[in-house]
Amino acid sequence: MSDRADDTDFKAWHAVADLYHAYFTGLIMSLVTRRSGADAAEFVFRVFRRQHHERFLAGIEKFGLSKAPHAVAAAQYHYLSNQIGGVNVEYMRESDRKAWIRYPPPRWAWRGTAICAIPGEVSAAMLRGWHAHNGVSFKNPRMGFVCTKQTVDGQNGLEGFYYEYDRDLAPDERLVFARHLEAPLFDPAAAPKLASDTWPRARLEKAYRNYAMEYVRTALPVIVNLFGPYDAGHLLHLTGRLIGMQFYPDIAASFPATHDSGPTGFGAFLLTLLQSQGDEADVSHANGKVTVSQKQWGLIAGVPDYHPMCTRALTGLAEGLMTAHDRRLSLEMTSQSDSHPGPLSWTITQKPLASTDDGRFPT
Numbered sequence: 001m002s003d004r005a006d007d008t009d010f011k012a013w014h015a016v017a018d019l020y021h022a023y024f025t026g027l028i029m030s031l032v033t034r035r036s037g038a039d040a041a042e043f044v045f046r047v048f049r050r051q052h053h054e055r056f057l058a059g060i061e062k063f064g065l066s067k068a069p070h071a072v073a074a075a076q077y078h079y080l081s082n083q084i085g086g087v088n089v090e091y092m093r094e095s096d097r098k099a100w101i102r103y104p105p106p107r108w109a110w111r112g113t114a115i116c117a118i119p120g121e122v123s124a125a126m127l128r129g130w131h132a133h134n135g136v137s138f139k140n141p142r143m144g145f146v147c148t149k150q151t152v153d154g155q156n157g158l159e160g161f162y163y164e165y166d167r168d169l170a171p172d173e174r175l176v177f178a179r180h181l182e183a184p185l186f187d188p189a190a191a192p193k194l195a196s197d198t199w200p201r202a203r204l205e206k207a208y209r210n211y212a213m214e215y216v217r218t219a220l221p222v223i224v225n226l227f228g229p230y231d232a233g234h235l236l237h238l239t240g241r242l243i244g245m246q247f248y249p250d251i252a253a254s255f256p257a258t259h260d261s262g263p264t265g266f267g268a269f270l271l272t273l274l275q276s277q278g279d280e281a282d283v284s285h286a287n288g289k290v291t292v293s294q295k296q297w298g299l300i301a302g303v304p305d306y307h308p309m310c311t312r313a314l315t316g317l318a319e320g321l322m323t324a325h326d327r328r329l330s331l332e333m334t335s336q337s338d339s340h341p342g343p344l345s346w347t348i349t350q351k352p353l354a355s356t357d358d359g360r361f362p363t
Helices: 009-034 037-062 068-082 112-115 122-131 131-137 202-228 229-252 263-276 307-325
Strands: 092-096 097-105 141-149 158-164 173-178 282-286 291-292 329-335 344-350
Touching: 009 037, 009 112, 009 202, 009 229, 009 263, 009 307, 037 068, 037 122, 037 131, 037 202, 068 092, 068 097, 068 131, 068 141, 068 158, 092 131, 122 131, 122 141, 122 173, 131 141, 131 158, 202 229, 202 307, 229 307, 263 282, 263 291, 263 307, 263 329, 263 344, 307 329, 307 344
Parallel strands: 141 173
Antiparallel strands: 092 097, 097 158, 141 158, 282 291, 291 344, 329 344
């Protein structure tokens, strides 16, 4: 990738965002369908609580919200940060002590028909993990979140408000439900806006890509720690294969120079994908094999509880994309270290031709 981003880069970054977005949603659906709704809810709670600790207060500073009333700052943070990620979100301020956020349909996290597979407990786990903890992070024991609707329950959006009570809250009061209430209408003119001088298009486009990738970065160590490396590794790999196969046409449309079949064609595709997600990589050819060398998987680099099983996610995605690109190919990934994600080497070869008639079936 060149140092100067252009429309081609932006299109590729959006493709990467779509792939990682789909993977995160798919991972939650894999847990719902292959384990249980309770396991999926616990996973979602831990992902969002971890991301809250890593991102929330830093984001408050980044958006210049440190001097705003806590309820207002929390709501504006969610409005601005989600807007950067391409999430449809609304913000309505009633007072210094009460500010609404609303995510109208379609819901970003549960794209398309995925919303039909998400139990209400999983959506509530997201709110428990993040929204209910904002007051704690502010060291304000009086602030909580009141949820008035959940889209997955058939209501017309996910919505609620941050509210500062007249007393300290018990832990189980930090998230409550009040389904009889309705959010006020959204006025875009009254919503906060990002400064164009500090958020030029290139920064916004890269932030859009990173928004989706960050969910996967957070999710990988959480699922390994929660379910153990082997059960987690199976789900990470299977989900990757399914998402890679299913989303290959959409991703490939953003990489128009990589449509050739065979090892060379997929090698070019994989190289473009890795570079578009921000990794250093190059490609070599020898004896009919194509090798893509990746310096490291930057997404997960530096995660303190990184486990080598986390790479099963990337391996699954690459295998799924390859199978949809050309099912006659074989892919082998090797890593030079178990202590950090890289360097990685991807070797692509052509499978031997299989007989169409092995004599076991009558003609």
